[in-house]
Amino acid sequence: MRLALLLMTAVVLTGLQGESVLAQDFTLRPQRLIVHYAGDASPPRSSSSFSIISPSARNALQSMDYLRPLAVGARRLYQAKRRLTQSELAQLKRDLLSDASILDVEEDILLQKATAPNDPRYGEQWGYFDEVAGVNAPAAWSLATGAGVIAAVLDTGIVAHSDMDANVVPGYDFISDPIVANDGDGRDADAGDPGDWVAQDECYDGSEAENSSWHGSHVAGTIAAVTNNQVGVAGLAFNARILPVRVLGKCGGYLSDIADALVWAAGAPVDGAPENLHPAKVINMSLTGQGRCGGTMQSAINMARQRHVSVVVAAGNANADVRQFLPANCKGVIAVAANNREGARAWYSNFGRKVDVSAPGGETDVPGNGVLSIWNTGLTVPGEEAYQFYQGTSMATPHVAGIATLLYEADPGATPGRIESAIKLGARPLPGDCDGGCGAGIADAARALAALNGDLPAPARGVLRLENLQGEENAWDYYRFEVPRGAIEMVVRSFGGTGDVDLYVADDVRPTPNKYDCRPFIDGNEEQCVFPNPEPGVWFIGLRGRHSYRGVSVTASWRKP
Incomplete structure (x- = not known):
C-alpha cells in the first residue's frame, strides 16, 4: 500500500518532430508548482508578461514551463524545465514569493487512494446491518434510498460491471498527465478505469509492484451498487446515481487535477472540460496524502460547499493523527475513520480531533471483517467482473457518503453543514476502543435521518x-x-x-x-x-x-x- 504522499517528478525527453514527452520514471520527472496570484493580479502566461513582476520572480517563472490555469481562483500550474534538487526547489519558491502579486506557491503533489493491504476474501456486507459495528442502513431504507441524488466518486474511475452499470451517469477523466493516466492520453470524457498497476520502483525508489486495484469501482459499489436484482452485492444508497470522476492513476494523482475535478463534480465550470450535466450533491474522496491542507484544496472544497455539496473524505490509513493528512485535515469536509466488526478503531485508521465520524472499514486479517464490493479480476487491464473484500478508510468513507446521499433525498435543500450535523448527531458511541479520537461515533443512517428531521432527543x-x-x-x-x-x-x-x-x-x-x-x-x-x-x-x-x-x-x- 502506498500511504506516503509522493512528490511528482519527471524528466523531459526529446520526441519525434520536436515534441517533448515525459519519462515514465517518476523519480526523474521535473516538479510542478501551483502559483496563486493576488485577486487583481494578471497571472503571466508567457515571457512577454514577465515584466510586470519583480526580477527574482520573473527569473523563477522563466525557469518553468506554463501548463494551464486551475479552476480554483487565480492559480496557474507550471512545471520546472528539469528536475530540481530540494534546495533548488526551496529557492525557486522563495524567489516566486518575493513578488507581492504572488500569494502562495504549492508543489503539485501526488495523492494516493487510501487503501490498506488486502488479504483473502471473507464475510458479507456486515457494515450495513451489524448491530454493533454497522451503519443501520436497513432501518433507513423505508425512508430514503438515494433516489434523485448524484454522488460523485473521485477515484481511479470505474470498470464495467453488470451490478453497477445501470446506476452510473457519464463522468470525466481529469488526469492531465498521460503517464499517470495510463490510457494513452490526458483529460477526456472516458472515466473508465484502465488499471493502475505499477512495477517495482516505478513510483519511487523502493516502491513495490502492485496489481490494478479497481479501487474506484469498489468505492462506488458501496454507495450505489444495483440492488434487489438477485445479483452480487447491495449499495447503501442503491437508487442514487454515481458520477465517476477519474483523478487517480499510476502512482496516485496530482493535487491540481483533484482540485479541478472536485470543482467540476460540484457543477462549476472548469477550463477545457465539458459542462457537467449531472452535478453531484455528495462527493466521495477515498484518497489521502501527507501534508497540510493548502489553499488549492481548501478553495476547491469551499467552492463545492458554496454550491451546497457535501465533501466526504477518508481519514487515512497510517495509524496516526489525521491532522497530518489531506484532505481530511481541510475545513468543511466530513473526515471518516474506520472501525472493525467489534466496533473499535481499525488498527490502521487515522484518528484525532479532526475526525468527524467512523464507519465500517474492516480488517481483512480477521475472517468476516472485510468490506465486500465490486471488483475486477484483471491484474493489469480489466479482466472479468468480480467482487472482493477490502479494508481501509477508503471503504469506510463511502458508507458515510451513502448516508449523506440518503439525507439529500430526504431534504434536497439541506446545506452541507446541516448534513454533517445530522450525521454526527445521529452517530452511536463506539462500543470498542479508539485511542486518539474517532469523532462522534459510528455513523447510523436511520438516526441521521431522524436528526435531520429533528426527531432525536435534545442534548442532556x-x-x-x-x-x-x-x-x-x-x-x-x-x-x-x-x-x-x-x-x-x-x-x-x-x-x-x-x-x-x-x-x-x-x-x-x-x-x-x-x-x-x-x-x-x-x-x-x-x-x-x-x-x-x-x-x-x-x-x-x-x-x-x-x-x-x-x-x-x-x-x-x-x-x-
Whole structure:
C-alpha cells in the first residue's frame, strides 16, 4: 500500500518532430508548482508578461514551463524545465514569493487512494446491518434510498460491471498527465478505469509492484451498487446515481487535477472540460496524502460547499493523527475513520480531533471483517467482473457518503453543514476502543435521518442560551462558557433573525478570522458546530457580522454518555 504522499517528478525527453514527452520514471520527472496570484493580479502566461513582476520572480517563472490555469481562483500550474534538487526547489519558491502579486506557491503533489493491504476474501456486507459495528442502513431504507441524488466518486474511475452499470451517469477523466493516466492520453470524457498497476520502483525508489486495484469501482459499489436484482452485492444508497470522476492513476494523482475535478463534480465550470450535466450533491474522496491542507484544496472544497455539496473524505490509513493528512485535515469536509466488526478503531485508521465520524472499514486479517464490493479480476487491464473484500478508510468513507446521499433525498435543500450535523448527531458511541479520537461515533443512517428531521432527543443539558442578539458588519461579540470533564458531545448553534452572522468557536481563546476550532462557512444565520469529544474547560463563541444582523439566537450544549 502506498500511504506516503509522493512528490511528482519527471524528466523531459526529446520526441519525434520536436515534441517533448515525459519519462515514465517518476523519480526523474521535473516538479510542478501551483502559483496563486493576488485577486487583481494578471497571472503571466508567457515571457512577454514577465515584466510586470519583480526580477527574482520573473527569473523563477522563466525557469518553468506554463501548463494551464486551475479552476480554483487565480492559480496557474507550471512545471520546472528539469528536475530540481530540494534546495533548488526551496529557492525557486522563495524567489516566486518575493513578488507581492504572488500569494502562495504549492508543489503539485501526488495523492494516493487510501487503501490498506488486502488479504483473502471473507464475510458479507456486515457494515450495513451489524448491530454493533454497522451503519443501520436497513432501518433507513423505508425512508430514503438515494433516489434523485448524484454522488460523485473521485477515484481511479470505474470498470464495467453488470451490478453497477445501470446506476452510473457519464463522468470525466481529469488526469492531465498521460503517464499517470495510463490510457494513452490526458483529460477526456472516458472515466473508465484502465488499471493502475505499477512495477517495482516505478513510483519511487523502493516502491513495490502492485496489481490494478479497481479501487474506484469498489468505492462506488458501496454507495450505489444495483440492488434487489438477485445479483452480487447491495449499495447503501442503491437508487442514487454515481458520477465517476477519474483523478487517480499510476502512482496516485496530482493535487491540481483533484482540485479541478472536485470543482467540476460540484457543477462549476472548469477550463477545457465539458459542462457537467449531472452535478453531484455528495462527493466521495477515498484518497489521502501527507501534508497540510493548502489553499488549492481548501478553495476547491469551499467552492463545492458554496454550491451546497457535501465533501466526504477518508481519514487515512497510517495509524496516526489525521491532522497530518489531506484532505481530511481541510475545513468543511466530513473526515471518516474506520472501525472493525467489534466496533473499535481499525488498527490502521487515522484518528484525532479532526475526525468527524467512523464507519465500517474492516480488517481483512480477521475472517468476516472485510468490506465486500465490486471488483475486477484483471491484474493489469480489466479482466472479468468480480467482487472482493477490502479494508481501509477508503471503504469506510463511502458508507458515510451513502448516508449523506440518503439525507439529500430526504431534504434536497439541506446545506452541507446541516448534513454533517445530522450525521454526527445521529452517530452511536463506539462500543470498542479508539485511542486518539474517532469523532462522534459510528455513523447510523436511520438516526441521521431522524436528526435531520429533528426527531432525536435534545442534548442532556444546555449550558448557554442567548436570544435577540444583534451586531453590525465586521463587528465582533464574544461569549464564554465551560464544558465539564467527561462530556462526549458539544453542540453550538446560531439561528433565526435577519442579516448574516458568522459563527466561530474556539477552545480556551477568543476566536479570530485565522484562529478557531470551528467555523461552518455557511451563508445566513443557520450555522452549527459539533465537537464529539470536547476538551474540558473554557470555550469561547465569537459572532462576527458578515453583514449587520438582528434577532439572532445562540445555544451551546453538551451531553454525557
